[in-house]
Amino acid sequence: MSSSTQTLGAAVGIDGRLTAIERRLDLLLNLTPVNAAEAWTDFERGDFGSAPTLRLRPLEFEPDLVRRELYDLEIETIDDPALHTLFRAKRDEIAREITVLEDRDTSRFVYGSLQLYGEVSPALASAAEELLKLIPVQAPSSRSVTAATFAQAAKEEFDRYQAMYPDFPASVEVREDVSELMVSFGKLLIPETAAIRADRVEPLLHHEVGTHVVTYQNGARQPLTLLKIGLPGYDETQEGLAVLAEYLTGGLDPRRLRVLAARVVAVGKMLDGAEFPEIFKSLREDHRIPAKTAWSIAIRVVVGGGSVKDAIYLRGITRILETIAEGNSLDVLFVGKLALDHVSLIQDLLDRGVLEAPWIRPRWLDVPGAQDRLNRLRAGASVTDLYDGAVS
Template sequence: MNSEDGRITSQVIEDVCARLRENKRIQQPLPGGGMLQMDRLLPFLCVYRRNPTRRDEGTSKLVMSEASYLCAPGNAVQRSGLRELIREIAKTAIDRLGSFLIMEIWSGEDRVETDEVTGELCLPRAMFQILARRPYRPQGTVATLEFALQRVRVHRRAAKVEIKMVAENHPNGMKELMSEAVETQIGCHVMGLEVRPVYRDPETGELYDRISRSFGRQVSHALKKSFFVFALTRTEMRPEHYHALGTSRLSMQILTIDRKLAELSREFKFLLLVTPINAERSWNSFVESGYHKPPSFEYRPLDQDPLLLKRRLMNIHAERVDNPTLAHVFRQTQLELDRQITMLADIDTDRFLPGSLQVFDRVAPKLRDLARDILSNLADLEPVGEVEMMDANQFAEFADKEIQYYRDQSPLFAANVTIRDDIFSGLLVAGGDLLIGRQTRIAKSRAEALLQHEVGTHLVTYFNGSAQPLRLLQVGLAGYDALQEGLAVFAEYLVGGLSAGRMRTLAARVIAADQLVQGLSFLEVFSQLVEAFGFEPRTAYTITLRVFRGGGLTKDALYLQGLVKILDYLGSGGDLEPLMVGKMAVQHVPIIRELLLCGVLRTPPLRPKYLDTPAARDRLAKINPDTTVLDLISKTRREL
């Protein structure tokens, strides 16, 4: 039992401190629906006490996202036990770390804000009050917290932060958690943080969901930065980064939601379903018509009812996740899956393209201009003469050898190579398998590059993701396609296989996707690729098919867009290693680093083979902030 007549017992306190001394995780229910949770021995404890006199929606989440927190009823401090529990936790931590910080957080009054001139409602500005006892201490921690909170933005306005040095650094109407005398005696520090509740309706108390999630993430980062400075300046801990003070384990709630989203995502192979099964027959008919009759495509029947998939998707309660960062990631994924399922229902209709624009976006003018520059500058660099080719069977044998290399690294790598009749010439990764169209013919000079694109990138990140506790890193976080394709194309460059012809193809996909959105027909896009940009008819057909499949798929513009993002990322000092953890978007890289630093994610078991070659390392080292996509081709040509 954790209480006697609503009191926290001495036995509970002893058990908590014993586990803390052994650096074990603590999950201790408290009277009145409270909870003490400590991921491990850390130099801080975030405290929230529910005010019994008013509604206070959303405020408890500000502490529950931290690795060490205590939530309790607001009148619990009057019961014997709560202050003793906090004091003994502090003393236990101080014995091992040298000091301890108690950060109590509460919300200020709800107020409706209006314009002084018009009387109209105004969007409130985030405001914080940091309350530290006299003397001004711990100085570095307070200054860091102030600086970090000033960078919190709500409604596009930076937060206002005040520092108050007062004896009473606790909520109005409640007793202090620890007296100043005890605080000084045991070497503890107690701070208060009053938060303006911009995350809820001041009249009804209902949460503004989107603002609440964004606000929570920003405040969490600010708190961790202050805890980091406290650890370095006041304790014997030396954390590597402020993210290292986050939760090192995922709750069962998080793991359950992650698995449900990943399982649902695996139940339909999106790209396979939107790819025509009669592409070769349509090509033959297209040739027979003299390229004047647009092809008619057929698609695989859906083996899942989109409505039932959506029903299951909406029953996954991602909004209930306490961790604000992962809640944001889950919500993004849920929304993208919802849109993809809608696209499946709309295959081969006029509604498919608007869905594609929601998931993969339209072509930005800057990207379109880059594509035109590539097609113009590389027009005369196409290879001439006879090129030695590999057929589907030969490439499958080549890929099998590469897959065996990764199987020797890890038994997790369970990829298979399959030659399919229902795939037009080309390669496709579906789940953990490499699919090859039976009509595929690949230039031997390009084989290694395509192998590193499909196997060394797509399959390696797929199986690295399967080694992580977050299964979504295997199937892909929301918006992962651009970074994945950019990384895969960059791998082609690192092995010296990013040819001018390949770059022209990627640029042509951008132009074709842009023209699709502008309303041009299949025949118009095909004709321009042949007549204006000099592509062979079969190549132009393949590019046009890929863009028009399903009813209009703008995904193919992401290859060049992703390559630009990779160069920007590397040029600004980014490292390739975190990108190998799984399938993610650029926006997720800081989150992945955070989860790696706090121990939630593991070092990926598989490392792309090409990263260990001297040539690839040399090419990678030459990337700088001024490197452009066109530079990759010129560098490759100089090396040759």
């Protein structure tokens, strides 16, 4: 038993049970449509005239039993203030996730989504609108790669990490039951029908492998297993870091910035009561988003009954830019999957030797030009400033 595990004492058991419950929920997969490819085909065939029917997979757990297990955890017995705070917040988040999954495809779903991911502030909505006005509509990309080609590139990226960190696990799956590129519990999942812009391959690898997989594996090395699946509210900071990875490697191009902004606008329209056809039409006509991209944005926003999650990308990078300009180091954010709000608690646990320094350093910090770009951000930058530096 390691000294840090001995220090944690009874907290180890509660941490492990919280992690096991979170894994059982599998929020990401359970909110991903299983029929997105067929739904797009039908939508396109119908000349974009009718709202798609999106199917979600059945839940493989009994919500009431999981709640009982969750509230049986004796978190009140944990004396360490930092751990007590983190465990209580995580229990609260998991309880909200259970309710969100129960409420799929009902009018209640959107309220649970707001509790998990937060509202769209006027400042964020304004920044999104400004980006869409500022960035000219880009010509369509002429080249794309298949799921198999992207999977091969991903395997090569895992190989690069394994050359530096021999124990770094690699897991890439091409799946027919996912509609978006995602990392789930350290596995990179690629939609079987994916057609990925060739110039997006490298930035996406830094986003998915270099950020989401790397922080998962760093978290897996910690005595607190919650750091591999995520502390409460970690998603926003994770996506902000992942977008930063794209920027620092020169891959945050104008099309990508427009998509991140359009996601915020789409969430805002959904919250104002718009349904899929109106959101899709507005993205195409008001912001000239290509049909397939507008489809992808719109289904992510309406899935389950209305999801606000996609606003976290632009909000996440906004907060990351603020923390960089304040002179803060990013290093603590690589310890595992955590939120900016938890940095002081995590730093306290690092200082006391309860947690260990990150095992893996993301490769995107060391690509040519990355440190120069990072130094420019330290002088202060807004999300709209990223456009000037992102023109390829």
